[in-house]
Amino acid sequence: MAPDEKKAPYTVQIGPVHPALKEPVMFTFEMEGEQVKAVDFAPGQTHRGIEWMGMRRNPVQIVHLTDRICGICGVVHTLSFSLAVEQIAEIQVPERADYIRSILHEFERIQSHLLWAGVAAHELGFDSLLHLTWRVREQAMDVIENLTGNRVNYGIVQVGGVRRDIAPEQHPAIEQCLSAYEGLLEKLLNLFLDDRTIAMRCRDCGILTRKDAIELCTVGPTARASGVNVDLRQDYPYAAYGDLDVRAILPEQHMGETHGDVFDRIVVRLLEVGQSCQIIRQCLSEMPAGPITAEEKLAKLLLICKKAQGEAIGRVEAPRGECLHYVRMDGKESPTAWKVKASSYSNLMSWIPMLIGEQIADIPIIVASIDPCLSCTDRVAVVREGQRSILTKEYLHRLSVEKTRRLQR
Amino acid sequence: MRLLPLIPELVRQLFREPATNRFPAKYLPPTVTGFLRDVASGKTRLIPPVPTPPEFRGKIAYARDTCIGCGLCTKICPSHAIELLPTKKVRIWVDQCIFCSQCTSICPKSSLSMSAEFLLADEDRYSENLIVE
Amino acid sequence: MTPAGIAVILGWCVFFSLFAIAGGLFLLGVDRKLAAHMQARIGPPIRQPFIDVAKLLQKENVVPANAISSIFHAAPVIALASSIVILFYLPVGSILPVLGMYGDLVLVMYLLTVPALAMVAGGFASGSPYATVGAQREMVTMIAYEFPLAIVVIGVAWRIGAAGLASPFALATIAATPIWTVVGPIGFIGAFILLLVLAVVTPAELSRIPFDTQEAETELAGGLLVEYSGKNLAMFYLAQGVKTLVLAAVIVAIFFPWNLSGFLAMPPWLAIPADLLFFLVKAIIVLFFAVTLVRVGMARFRITQVVSIYWRSLSVIGLFGLILLMADAALPALVGVGL
Numbered sequence: 001m002a003p004d005e006k007k008a009p010y011t012v013q014i015g016p017v018h019p020a021l022k023e024p025v026m027f028t029f030e031m032e033g034e035q036v037k038a039v040d041f042a043p044g045q046t047h048r049g050i051e052w053m054g055m056r057r058n059p060v061q062i063v064h065l066t067d068r069i070c071g072i073c074g075v076v077h078t079l080s081f082s083l084a085v086e087q088i089a090e091i092q093v094p095e096r097a098d099y100i101r102s103i104l105h106e107f108e109r110i111q112s113h114l115l116w117a118g119v120a121a122h123e124l125g126f127d128s129l130l131h132l133t134w135r136v137r138e139q140a141m142d143v144i145e146n147l148t149g150n151r152v153n154y155g156i157v158q159v160g161g162v163r164r165d166i167a168p169e170q171h172p173a174i175e176q177c178l179s180a181y182e183g184l185l186e187k188l189l190n191l192f193l194d195d196r197t198i199a200m201r202c203r204d205c206g207i208l209t210r211k212d213a214i215e216l217c218t219v220g221p222t223a224r225a226s227g228v229n230v231d232l233r234q235d236y237p238y239a240a241y242g243d244l245d246v247r248a249i250l251p252e253q254h255m256g257e258t259h260g261d262v263f264d265r266i267v268v269r270l271l272e273v274g275q276s277c278q279i280i281r282q283c284l285s286e287m288p289a290g291p292i293t294a295e296e297k298l299a300k301l302l303l304i305c306k307k308a309q310g311e312a313i314g315r316v317e318a319p320r321g322e323c324l325h326y327v328r329m330d331g332k333e334s335p336t337a338w339k340v341k342a343s344s345y346s347n348l349m350s351w352i353p354m355l356i357g358e359q360i361a362d363i364p365i366i367v368a369s370i371d372p373c374l375s376c377t378d379r380v381a382v383v384r385e386g387q388r389s390i391l392t393k394e395y396l397h398r399l400s401v402e403k404t405r406r407l408q409r
Numbered sequence: 410m411r412l413l414p415l416i417p418e419l420v421r422q423l424f425r426e427p428a429t430n431r432f433p434a435k436y437l438p439p440t441v442t443g444f445l446r447d448v449a450s451g452k453t454r455l456i457p458p459v460p461t462p463p464e465f466r467g468k469i470a471y472a473r474d475t476c477i478g479c480g481l482c483t484k485i486c487p488s489h490a491i492e493l494l495p496t497k498k499v500r501i502w503v504d505q506c507i508f509c510s511q512c513t514s515i516c517p518k519s520s521l522s523m524s525a526e527f528l529l530a531d532e533d534r535y536s537e538n539l540i541v542e
Numbered sequence: 543m544t545p546a547g548i549a550v551i552l553g554w555c556v557f558f559s560l561f562a563i564a565g566g567l568f569l570l571g572v573d574r575k576l577a578a579h580m581q582a583r584i585g586p587p588i589r590q591p592f593i594d595v596a597k598l599l600q601k602e603n604v605v606p607a608n609a610i611s612s613i614f615h616a617a618p619v620i621a622l623a624s625s626i627v628i629l630f631y632l633p634v635g636s637i638l639p640v641l642g643m644y645g646d647l648v649l650v651m652y653l654l655t656v657p658a659l660a661m662v663a664g665g666f667a668s669g670s671p672y673a674t675v676g677a678q679r680e681m682v683t684m685i686a687y688e689f690p691l692a693i694v695v696i697g698v699a700w701r702i703g704a705a706g707l708a709s710p711f712a713l714a715t716i717a718a719t720p721i722w723t724v725v726g727p728i729g730f731i732g733a734f735i736l737l738l739v740l741a742v743v744t745p746a747e748l749s750r751i752p753f754d755t756q757e758a759e760t761e762l763a764g765g766l767l768v769e770y771s772g773k774n775l776a777m778f779y780l781a782q783g784v785k786t787l788v789l790a791a792v793i794v795a796i797f798f799p800w801n802l803s804g805f806l807a808m809p810p811w812l813a814i815p816a817d818l819l820f821f822l823v824k825a826i827i828v829l830f831f832a833v834t835l836v837r838v839g840m841a842r843f844r845i846t847q848v849v850s851i852y853w854r855s856l857s858v859i860g861l862f863g864l865i866l867l868m869a870d871a872a873l874p875a876l877v878g879v880g881l
């Protein structure tokens with residue numbers, strides 16, 4: 001801040017625990033009246049040491065650990081991790097498994113986006129819409145439960161394929177759910193986009209320009225709402241997406257223009273629910289017959305994984321954006337390195353340009369608008385003698401240079 | 410109501426049944442144990458929960474007789490919930506179980522299976538209900 | 543006044559205080575139940591607010607270290623007491639205002655600001671940034687809705703005065719002559735507009751969505767009330783209930799003052815309870831449209847939007863209604879002059 005500028009008269013701290021935040025993160029706002037002048041945030045409040053736990057388990061066990069990185073993205077993290085391990089161990093996933101993975105992945109997107117829509121409505125004080133969207137979301141949850149056996153933490157993806165097939169008698173239930181959603185989508189779009197109070201609160205609020213979105217490396221719906229045409233399913237297809245017709249959803253397709261505001265993020269997410277329904281339809285009709293896993297015997301699979309050597313990255317388009325797992329295996333039972341980059345990690349920095357200049361009243365909806373998932377994101381917490389310390393970019397860079405030199409020796 | 414499209418839906422809902430499943434009772438009873446006692450003695454009725462889907466993964470079931478004690482399940486369990494006993498049988502600590510059903514798929518003798526039981530809340534993590542052996 | 547007269551008035555005051563608290567909590571329970579059903583939930587039982595208050599009264603009062611203790615403790619008492627006092631000036635059912643001879647509708651308008659002011663004082667005394675922001679917002683909201691409220695009160699009283707009735711501001715007069723009976727067709731529209739304006743002011747008075755910026759759960763974590771707990775919070779909760787009843791009583795007294803005993807002949811011992819019940823029914827209907835349906839059907843506004851809605855849109859609408867009422871009163875005279 002320039003010295004001649006007036007100092008903001010007071011600070012408001014939101015977090016780590018606050019009704020506006022569904023997961024802990026610490027915000028410090030410099031306020032002037034009701035207006036945000038400067039903002040800083042500190043993630044790292046929910047570090048659970050998942051990677052540490054993973055390094056003491058074999059890949060088959062880690063798959064179930066990845067299920068629990070995020071409370072919502074059960075398929076995303078397991079799929080991303082499995083993709084990485086399959087590349088290292090050179091496992092060829094059967095085609096049917098790829099299609100089943102895509103179907104579950106899209107169901108997850110539907111329920112995640114509907115969950116977000118409900119949370120967004122709640123942040124606006126519109127609880128009826130929260131109850132309505134979450135009631136509608138139950139249908140997707142029921143189908144997921146029917147297909148996988150669990151509502152959350154599906155445990156369905158395994159290295160080499162999937163663990164359960166979709167039987168023909170399950171098709172009617174899926175079909176019923178899809179047609180229900182296709183009918184509901186029109187209604188949801190009407191309820192969210194035509195509601196005057198929602199438009200008043202969300203239009204031109206929390207704007208992220210296209211330039212900022214690109215420079216801050218935002219991903220997923222946050223980037224797409226600012227008009228950036230990125231979608232891993234179209235840019236870098238995995239699972240069955242290479243065979244499918246997936247195009248990134250941009251707000252101008254529906255609204256005719258891009259504002260890059262909270263409203264556009266609602267538009268993108270709701271339209272993606274419709275897109276997911278179409279993808280699932282296509283998958284169901286084109287799904288080939290065949291095995292659902294490359295290696296049915298788990299003991300043998302463990303052996304293959306144990307022998308594998310090398311490193312790989314698994315990338316998946318999560319409901320929130322690109323999710324990335326880096327795995328390195330050195331012929332031991334457990335991986336020597338496992339790094340998770342959840343999609344929210346890329347999106348967090350976009351909070352700052354969005355929040356500056358907005359009012360206190362808009363903080364909850366702007367914070368929620370990128371659909372932050374902080375327990376997925378928090379990978380490190382440095383606590384020394386009870387004191388938290390901040391690691392700068394320069395320090396971390398020096399550490400990695402030192403480590404590289406050590407390895408080269 | 411074009412500007413507030415939710416209002417007609419809300420008024421319609423006012424005359425419909427709520428979506429909530431009233432398990433186990435419509436309102437929280439004054440004492441839960443007393444309520445369960447009444448249910449057992451037939452004084453009140455328990456409103457049933459939503460049925461579980463086929464192949465639901467609930468509390469683990471163990472067929473002790475067919476178990477050969479190979480220990481594969483202990484190796485595969487992500488949460489280390491299965492303990493191999495010296496008697497060549499296993500003990501499952503259900504409080505640690507994450508219901509992934511990985512052990513049931515690796516078991517060569519199909520001694521392990523997932524039941525549909527899901528009401529597992531307990532005050533004591535070592536209670537009899539939460540140890541399967 | 544004779545001692546017996548004072549005793550009667552005191553007796554009625556005690557009765558009304560108890561009625562205000564019980565009736566207010568009952569209305570809150572009904573509001574929660576209706577809102578829940580609209581959201582496809584079962585919702586808490588109607589007696590839930592009573593359970594909540596009973597529980598809160600057993601809890602400890604926690605005072606923040608940097609709060610101004612005296613104001614912090616005084617605010618809830620003032621809020622509750624002043625809310626109850628308003629009811630003494632209002633007709634409830636067929637019971638005429640207990641203190642009707644000492645105050646009229648203008649006094650009621652002033653008294654309505656006292657609970658809000660007490661909350662502001664309590665908020666500022668809490669010494670928390672959330673409560674301070676909430677208190678600022680409460681003041682702004684108060685300033686915003688006072689003008690439309692004044693338009694309604696003056697409009698109705700002026701029209702009744704123009705109809706040639708003595709002391710038009712006295713609530714007894716307003717209750718005895720429903721505004722609908724004195725106006726012509728234009729005035730009917732005008733009065734209806736004023737009713738709508740009063741209905742829109744109600745959620746702000748009661749700090750309910752969409753005008754609950756001062757408490758805004760997701761933004762300020764309860765705003766004004768964030769530091770309150772235990773008995774103090776219970777008193778604010780009671781004040782909220784009483785205020786709900788009072789606002790309903792104001793709307794009922796001005797616009798729907800009819801009583802069952804006016805239509806059906808019944809003995810006096812039956813008339814009072816029957817009219818009280820009928821009053822509660824009217825209050826529930828009024829609150830359903832003014833508070834419950836609005837609060838479940840809308841998103842929360844920003845404070846800037848609250849101000850612009852009240853000052854711009856609602857004031858213009860209110861003034862338009864007022865002009866219609868004036869035209870209604872002036873028209874016969876004008877037509878007469880023309881002839």
